[in-house]
Amino acid sequence: MNRVIVTLVGKDHTGIIAAVCNYFADNGINILDIKQTTVQEFINMMMVVEVEGSAASFPEIVSGLDRVGEKVQCQIKAQHEDIFNMMHRI
């Protein structure tokens, strides 16, 4: 369980990506890829991250991102990438 997909949905404003990136930096989580799109005033963002080097457990990362999400008023979700690969790749 090393590659995790982090998704973020919410109303766009300054500092959202910075807050998420800071959380990752503080917890030893390496960002491999970022994709984002903004439709009207809403931001949809997806990051591929590597959690292997982190001292935090996966449940701790999930709840840590919940707290970041509350702060920036966005919904942030972390999931193992296999669920997406299984569904969209044969």
Next chain:
Amino acid sequence: MLELNEVFETNAMISGENLDVRTITMGISLLDCCDSDLDSLCGKIYAKVTALSKDLVKVGDEIGLDFGIPVINKRVSVTPIAIVGASACRGADDFVAIAETLEKAARKVGVNFIGGYSALVQKGMSKADELLIRSIPKALSRTERVCGSVSLASTKTGIDMDAVKLMGHTIKEAAELTKERDSIGCAKLVVFCNPADDNPFMAGAFHGVTETDCVVNVGVSGPGVVKTAVAKTKGESFEVLCETIKKTAFKVTRVGQLVAKEASKRLNVPFGIVDLSLAPTPAVGDSIADIIQEMGIEYVGAPGTTAALAILNDQVKKGGVMASSYVGGLSGAFIPVTEDRSMAYAAGIGALTLEKLEAMTCVCSVGLDMVAIPGDTPASTISGIIADEMAIGMVNQKTTAVRIIPVVGKKAGDSVEFGGLLGSSPIMPVNPYRCDGFVNRGGRIPAPIHSFKN
């Protein structure tokens, strides 16, 4: 590399369309627990079930968290208890003691249902089979989590009409013993023709005698996902409709395959099957009837319903089969009435009748499911309804089932509320004309001609 739209499509299915893994069911063989002493048998059953499934709930929850998908139920199925208890049980109450042991084990490990309080009597009842069947009403009234099932017929053996007759009385008695809770005991009891040995869904799950010692089976769901996809095909041809359902079923089943493999790895138990069934819940947007209505039927039960259900059932199989390495169980569409908000509504306005439901069971994966009928329905009429359903399964070489609830003290048009996943519905009227002369004949209905394939 994954694309943004793919990731958000998956998450929209989970958060907006009720995609979930309905159940991880651990099948446990109790054949090596057999003992002629009842206390010793119960001790062995408790020890084995609690040892093998001790981490089931924890692992299910961890998988749910890791992949961000709800794993709703964690359950256990066991070898049919009529076989396990045959040498220890001298009376019906001895079997009830086993049911209470199963209940205790289920509570200990935290699973919400344990299935397998069952007898396989499709060709005839042994003494133990009959005792178990007679013990079912008491067993279900004294337990919360134990589910019972009885196999009454198969394409290979025909229909055991003596057992069909007995089940009519058993269902009535189960209703009577739980009358203060709208006869809920009957919601935990199902009768089958051609049952699946690896069905992970309750109330009919049991661990077949040809299965390995311990196995993990997974049931996926996702009526809301299919409904949303079908809504986008409004006005398009059947080709487009069928392709859409097929592709959606593939995606839904892939999640089941992932969870099944992961559960198998983490529990160190072999992976059995993924059951492709679309299983509704009373939640808004989690309905099979909604899919049928989205196809262009005004209310489920209207002309065209059986054809629409046939399409749904077939395309779910076609999409799902390629998505999983092992497919099993019932794998199709469930059509329970109380558990599906729009089915219950259609029954209430008279669009859906018991007779139309029976027709629908010819093309879906199960049968008459969670149908509430008047409490004064005679036992022989219930046996007649069961016999009809068994005949459909026997002749069409498919699983059929009856889970019917004669709600004591209620009549057609009243409503019943079971709560939770069991839902609510109006009481459906039953044809008032009698079939006693038929049901009381006794004996077996022979297997149909097309079963002789050797």
